[in-house]
Amino acid sequence: MKIMKVSLLSCAIMTTLTLDVSSAMAAPSEVKLWRHETSNIKEIEVSKATIERFNQSQAKWHITAEMIPEGSYTQTVTAAALAGDLPCVLDMDQPVVPNFAWSGYLLPLEGLLSKDALNGLIGSAKGTYKGKVYSVGQFDVALALFTRQSILEKYNLRQATFEQPWTKAELLDALAKLKASGEYQYPLAMRTGWTGEWYSYGYAPMLQSFGADQIDRDNYVKSEGVLNGEAGLAWGAFFQSLFNNEYVDRNPSDDKGFVQGRAALDYVGSWEMANHSKRWGDDLVVMPVPDFGGGPVIGGGSWQWGIAKSCSNPEGAAAFVDFMLQPEEIAAMSVATGMIPSSPEAAELTDHYQVGGDWRYFYDFTAAFAELRPATPAYPIISSTFEKMARNIKDGANVQDALDEAVDTIERNISDNKGYGFN
Amino acid sequence: MKHLRKLGAYLFLLLIGYVFLFPLLFMIMSSFKPEQVIFADLYSIRAILPVGDLTLDNYRQVFEKSDVLLYFRNSILITSATVILGLFVNSLLAFTLSRMRWSGRKYILAAVVALMIIPIEAIVVPLLLLVSKLPTIGWEQGGFVLMGSWLNSLEVQILPFVANSFFIFLFYQFFRDIPKDFDEAAELDGATPFQIYRHIIVPMSGPVFATVAILHFLLMWNQYIWPIMAVQGEDARPVMPGIQIFFGRQTSWGEIMAYASFVTLPVLAVFLAFQKKFVSSLAGAGIKG
Known part of the structure; x- marks a missing residue:
């Protein structure tokens, strides 16, 4: 009788697991994302809209986002790294990128992101450590x-x-x-x-x-x-x-x-x-x-995106970051928030920052005068x-x-x- | 002379009262004022008075920018579950330490006293590593599954904080001073230890239960460092870490004051509700010293 109960239980578990596996094969793979939550509602709305567009644009990956308050964001990321619980994609303030890279939290982005996306960004939109790029941003400030x-x-x-x-x-x-x-x-x-x-x-x-x-x-x-x-x-x-x-x-x-x-x-x-x-x-x-x-x-460098070393789907994470770096997406962020777009192509898609635009000088200041903060842990x-x-x-x-x-x-x-x- | 002394005492008490009430009044009044008015009133008595252009805009912004009701609900769940479980667990251990004789009791008591001096900040990292390895059982797509870890949940904010050495010691002190004759009489009538705890000790210990409930409530409601480390998702976020949404590149103090006022009200309400028992319990504990 006892053996029969165990067998029934095993069957139930196997059935559940089989159902789980088959449904997982059909569904897109989940890619977790964290971003800092600011009081700038428009910035958050644009990010959510970008995620939605990415999820709609393909069936292979599904981004699941968590918004974490800006004031405690770095502590949360550090604690999660300690517990081995970092998401695949996370944003971070550019100056802390070398420290995160040195701590082994991040993957270098060369080889993961498309060359066009990386090369199209202005210098202050890339966070580096020891000559490798570990983060990329959609905007900067001047x-x-x-x-x-x-x-x-x-x-x-x-x-x-x-x-x-x-x-x-x-x-x-x-x-x-x-x-x-x-x-x-x-x-x-x-x-x-x-x-x-x-x-x-x-x-x-x-x-x-x-x-x-x-x-x-x-x-x-x-x-x-x-x-x-x-x-x-x-x-x-x-x-x-x-x-x-x-x-x-x-x-x-x-x-x-x-x-x-x-x-x-x-x-x-x-x-x-x-x-x-x-x-x-x-x-x-x-x-x-x-x-x-x-x-x-x-100063140069604002909030930027990186991919965690512990990510089990780095291709999916990279696909999303590539998506975010499209000129249209960068421009959408700039139009909504007024922040400086991080590529010349995106700048041309905005009224404020295109050549001759009324806020173009900020873009020029960033391109000409920006000095990144020391790229060291x-x-x-x-x-x-x-x-x-x-x-x-x-x-x-x-x-x-x-x-x-x-x-x-x-x-x-x-x-x-x-x-x-x-x- | 006597009147003068009395007047002086009242003036001194008034000054002390003002010092303690000023931050609270400033917070509540500023929550109804636009940013510019807050700063314009900063160095005058107007800062703590409901004068000028009063508005509910700050509260509107708080509700628009944050899911404060969800955080509020989470905090109520976490706090009430921890306090209720804590009252039971801590008082039960204190009961066994103060009213029952068993080998190793003194060592456990010594350990409880020793643990009181260790702050949460000292154990937060090992605790985080521990809970990150503990799986939970969840329900997904029609079946039970072992979830990754306790992180990002309500239980991770409840279970580690149910047992508290300070509260055990408070209960222990109070229970110790209740005459043993009650227990002996109950034992003669055939009562079990749990029946003695339930029907004799608990009814006689209202003040200490109220004190522990208030202190535990405050401790849990004001939890900040632990939720920041153990909870990332909004679904399980309590109220205190939620205020960080309003600190960023552009800080709006009116909204911060509105959020702070909103989350402080329950604390005030609980304190006022239990104030009498709280004070009598502290006074009682002092006399028994």
Whole structure:
């Protein structure tokens, strides 16, 4: 009787398994995807629509998406990697890509994605580590200096152009005039109240324009002499002077200074364009960031897509990423969100960014001035150390001491991690 | 002089009350104000008053941008299941430790006390590895299947948090001080240990049950680090990690305040409902010290 029960149970299990296998053969293979969930509903809607179009366009793969809140996204990905539970396709902020690649979470994309898709992207739309591409993006953002035509005219200031950005002297002259007028308590808004990646994204390009950098990109091991050399010192002194002269609010209570007319200049990213344009209309002027000696520099690299090494269907994941990189899909994202498309073909499909478009300058800034953040797994510690250092300088610390301390912290961490794959 | 002293005491209490109430009032009032008004009112008393252009837009945006009702439902399920199971499991262990004699009891008690000093952050990584290897039984396409792991589920947020050494110790302290005569009388009448627990100890321990229920509720409702690590999908996401949707490239403080107000209300309601028992239990525990 007992044997009969066991046999019946076995039959039931086998039948269930057989049904499962046969139905699995008929159905498309599931490819899991994670993306960060932002408060920008349009961005999410476009992503969902792209996934829907991909699922409809073929019968071999089916993308199943999970939206994970942006604020806790990196922790979630790290925890999932630890538990061996990463999805096939995931998006990530470009600066963390080298760290994820070094940790063994990601597959290199050369050979997986089509050559046309990879080659068609602008440089800042690719996340690399040790010369290999590990992530690709549909969009980028660009730093710029926003002001108003009426302010430029009133204070007799030259409108900076792509060909001839403001120099350091011109910027300081403009700030001195604006401050002296008494109309602006703090003429320049720089979002110093923001925390996290903004400090590296926003202020490291200034450092680079001075001729310094966060780390020596020839070896990704040494920071000595690169961050705390003469150029770094000059940047630190300049940065501190902005606060000492009260050109910039050391501790702003909000980030609405420019929109509310309390600041004449706004140093921020292209994501504010829609708000600024809505507020100031035709009076709004967008200028490139100043040239501090080494040419204008802006940060490059936004949220990008990669494929997990643990993925059991890398072909399916690659097919989807290829699909996303089609000019039409990139353009759809740009049209909905206003962000800079990551390929020239896609730019031509948008009103704002096509040649002659009203926001084309952002695309040109990105193509000409973007400097990717250091492509090293040490970047998280570099970024957090840079933020602490810049905050200390802002608050009045000795510039040389702050730079030296940052160099020590960065180099010690790299040494503790045996160079993160670099020697 | 006496009146002056009394007035001073009241003013001091008023100041303390303001310090504690300010964040709560600011959060609730800001949730009804547009972004610009929040910042305009920031440095005046208007920040905690319902004045100016009040609007429900922030709440509309919260409901539009996030599935807050789903997160809310998940949190209620997770919290209530954990609290109910926790009250039973923790009090039962405390009962055996305080009212029964068995070999190894002292060692278990010592282990419970020792475990109280280990924070969740210290065990979160090994716990994650453990639950990622534990399969669950699910139902798919007409048959039972072994699912990959506990991750991404409601149970992964419930089961690891049912037993809690601190709550066991609270129950233990309370049960220990109930005279043993009750047990002995019940035993003479033929009661089993579970009957003693069920019909004598539990009815006499209302305050400690209320205290543990509140503390466990707060602990579970405010869970943040564990759900971030163990849950990726929206289907099982509780309320606290959900707030991260509103922190991004552009942060809207009005929406954050609306979300925070919405998820804080149940905590306030539970505390107010159990406040009397909570205070009496804490006072009682202090006297028994």
